[in-house]
Amino acid sequence: MTPARAGATLATERYNGSQAFESGSPMLDHPYTNLAGGRWLRGNLHTHTTQSDGARSPQEVIDDYAGRGHGFLMLSDHDVYTSADTCARWDSRGMILIPGNEISAAGPHLLHVGADRRIDPHPLRQQVINDVLAARGFIIVNHPNWQERFDHCPLAAMREWVGYLGLEIYNGVIGRLHGSPYATNKWDMLLAEGRRLWGFANDDSHRDAADVGLGWNAAYVTDPTPAGVVDALRAGRFYASTGVDITAIDVDGTRIRIATGNARRIVALRETGRRFAVADDSSIEVEYPDDAAYVRFECWGDGERFAWTQPFHRRQA
Numbered sequence: 001m002t003p004a005r006a007g008a009t010l011a012t013e014r015y016n017g018s019q020a021f022e023s024g025s026p027m028l029d030h031p032y033t034n035l036a037g038g039r040w041l042r043g044n045l046h047t048h049t050t051q052s053d054g055a056r057s058p059q060e061v062i063d064d065y066a067g068r069g070h071g072f073l074m075l076s077d078h079d080v081y082t083s084a085d086t087c088a089r090w091d092s093r094g095m096i097l098i099p100g101n102e103i104s105a106a107g108p109h110l111l112h113v114g115a116d117r118r119i120d121p122h123p124l125r126q127q128v129i130n131d132v133l134a135a136r137g138f139i140i141v142n143h144p145n146w147q148e149r150f151d152h153c154p155l156a157a158m159r160e161w162v163g164y165l166g167l168e169i170y171n172g173v174i175g176r177l178h179g180s181p182y183a184t185n186k187w188d189m190l191l192a193e194g195r196r197l198w199g200f201a202n203d204d205s206h207r208d209a210a211d212v213g214l215g216w217n218a219a220y221v222t223d224p225t226p227a228g229v230v231d232a233l234r235a236g237r238f239y240a241s242t243g244v245d246i247t248a249i250d251v252d253g254t255r256i257r258i259a260t261g262n263a264r265r266i267v268a269l270r271e272t273g274r275r276f277a278v279a280d281d282s283s284i285e286v287e288y289p290d291d292a293a294y295v296r297f298e299c300w301g302d303g304e305r306f307a308w309t310q311p312f313h314r315r316q317a
Contacts, residue, residue: 028256028288030312031236032249038222041071042241043095043229045113045217046102046142046171046202052077055207059090066093068213071221072229074098074113079105081118084226098226100137103128108153110164111140111202114230129163138234139164140200143171145180152179155186159193165234166198169308170242172214173204181215184298184308185273191294191311192271198233199296199308201240215242236310243305248283256295256312259283263299263307270295288314 048054049061056064058075065073073095075082080101087097103110105121110128112119114137122128132139144167146152158167167183167190174181187199201215219238221228232238239246248259258266259282266284268277270292277286288295292314299307 027254027315028251028312029315030251031238031310032251035220035237038220038232039224040218041096041221041224041229042216042218043070043072043074043098044203044205044212044215045074045098045100045140045200045233046076046111046168047073047205047212048077048102049075051075051080051082053206058082061205061212062090062093062095062097064209064212066095070095070216072096072098072219072226074100076100076102076111078102079118079121081115083115087226096221096224096226096229098229102142108144108157109142111142111168113137113140113165113233114226125157126161126163129161133163137230141167142202143168143174143179143181143204144183144186146171146174146177148178150179155189158186158190164197166200168202168204169199169240170201170215170306171204172202172242173206173211175214188269188271188273191296194293196311196313198236198238198310199240201242201308215240217241218246239307239309241305241307243303244299244301244307246299246307246309249309251312254288254314255285256288256297257283257285258297258299258309260299260301260307262301262305264302265300267298267300268295269298288312 049058084099100113100115103121106123107125116136119131144153169184171181203214205211217238219232221232244263245261247261250257263282266279268286294311296311297309
């Protein structure tokens, strides 16, 4: 069992049936509230098969992810819509298979999660986002810092577009390509400007098993169906990870406590990526700064194992 897989199992066991996340605070606005009656599932939303440019068949990919303990998976082949009917042809191996695809042609790549139809890859990406909003599902901006200039998706475009849910703050496959797999820089700049966006971690697997299990999203799911997973992600009831397991997020007034199973350092950040507290420990407790536009946490483990919470905001009167 790999360390990443062991950590994912630990998170599932600790969260199931627990009240690790409290019911929330009227003073802070965050997605980790009222978590009861469900369970935490680990899943990947970005992977490719022989339906487009992947090296393995859909069933081979499904078997691999199921064997690593994933609870949900989306096959996001390039401009190939994987429908619910298509998903039903394969053995899910107990996972929840989510319909969707990666909209790739004619512009920056966008992930259509929970799709009910194929959306044309219009070169005006705002039109693509509008078409998704008029249909079903949501849009994630993929690997913004891919390519030599770290500009597969320029910040100017992400500032201009409206209606997308979030961005990949980690994309595993970019680690072997030009650019950076991380995009927390663009996330912080957008958050500091008042945008409410969720941060996702995905594999973007294309080749063999070496592309799998690099990054995932741990989502709290109360309805174990494709629609239920999509709803949890849409609401931000998840954290992104490359191997660190968050075991508690407690909020009391404006005080936030984060605990993990395997972090060695936890960093509290505000705009624009500025650190205001650091704990060289597996947990941290901070007071939300009075003048902060947002607060988020990065949990650092061994090697390249991280976890990222979604942002916290002060509730507006």
